[in-house]
Amino acid sequence: MSRPVIFDLFHTLVHGADDERDRVVGEMALVVGVAPAALVAAYHATWRDRLVRWDVEETVRVLAGRLGGTPSDEQVIRAGGHRRALARRVLGAVSAATLDVLDALRDDGHPLALISNATSETAEAWPQSPLARRFDVAVFSCEVGLAKPNPAIYRIAAERLGVAPAECVFVGDGADGELAGAAAVGMTVLRTTEHNDTDPSWGGRAFATLGDLPVLLRESAGLSSASTSDGPVG
Incomplete structure (x- = not known):
């Protein structure tokens, strides 16, 4: 063999689509009512937790909450959909x-x-x-x-x-x-x-x-x- x-x-x-990832996270921030730059920075700062601990929705809830946001379940799901669509695009490319x-x-x-x-x-x-x-x-x-x-x-x-x-x-x-x-x-x-x-x-x-x-x-x-x-x- x-x-x-x-x-x-x-x-x-x-x-890796790094720039697009930041753009998508900025769009997610608008969905959940927090500052785009702050959410992008929070995503970068918590990369290890996101790799081994949190799923998409948990990430959105935790990070939005840390930034003073109180998103509804519907907002969390919509924001998570942006990340899922990005993953499909990256792998499909x-x-x-x-x-x-x-x-x-x-x-x-x-x-x-x-x-x-x-x-x-x-x-x-x-x-x-x-x-x-x-x-x-x-x-x-x-x-x-x-x-x-x-x-x-x-x-x-x-x-x-x-x-x-x-x-x-x-x-x-x-x-x-x-x-x-x-x-x-x-x-x-x-x-x-x-x-x-x-x-x-x-x-x-x-x-x-x-x-x-x-x-x-x-x-x-x-x-x-x-x-x-x-x-x-x-």
């Missing part, structure tokens, strides 16, 4: 080229998994996305109560694939310390810079275009760790 490949999601397979890469990896026999630091609306939108059917396993921080770089979330993905972490290749842009977290559990790490050069200080192997990955995996089948790199490729 070809080595299992575990992907990050945002800035690896799809754009995956490029045909990326889907082709995933199909090529599956054709080469690679089991595929996803580990994403993601809030609940992303996990909800995932099953209907073009990405979902191409993955054997998807692990979302909001569902397991753990976020990268916690070693346990990588082990969960490997266990669900039925392999040891050291058998896996992890591909990500490097946000949230994810590359070091994957290396710490023994995964071979490849850093992608296609969407964002997130972790330029990472000393392991990097590549510029996701389309390079199938060939890179064939050529680097003997790699045993992320630190055995001779620099970027692609």
Whole structure:
């Protein structure tokens, strides 16, 4: 069997849409009656809680309340709908080229998994996305109560694939310390810079275009760790 490949999601397979996220949160603020800039700042400040603890509606209630708002249930639901629509748009915008890469990896026999630091609306939108059917396993921080770089979330993905972490290749842009977290559990790490050069200080192997990955995996089948790199490729 070809080595299992575990992907990050945002800035690896799809754009993170950071500016659009802030715009949407500003729109949500108007729905629940608080200042847009204040709600955007509150979203940024509570990202860890949102990744592992709060669903969409709880986030709106908690943060609006902290800002002096008293939204009705109907307002909370309407505001949450903005975030759900954004999640569908982001996942639906995956490029045909990326889907082709995933199909090529599956054709080469690679089991595929996803580990994403993601809030609940992303996990909800995932099953209907073009990405979902191409993955054997998807692990979302909001569902397991753990976020990268916690070693346990990588082990969960490997266990669900039925392999040891050291058998896996992890591909990500490097946000949230994810590359070091994957290396710490023994995964071979490849850093992608296609969407964002997130972790330029990472000393392991990097590549510029996701389309390079199938060939890179064939050529680097003997790699045993992320630190055995001779620099970027692609």
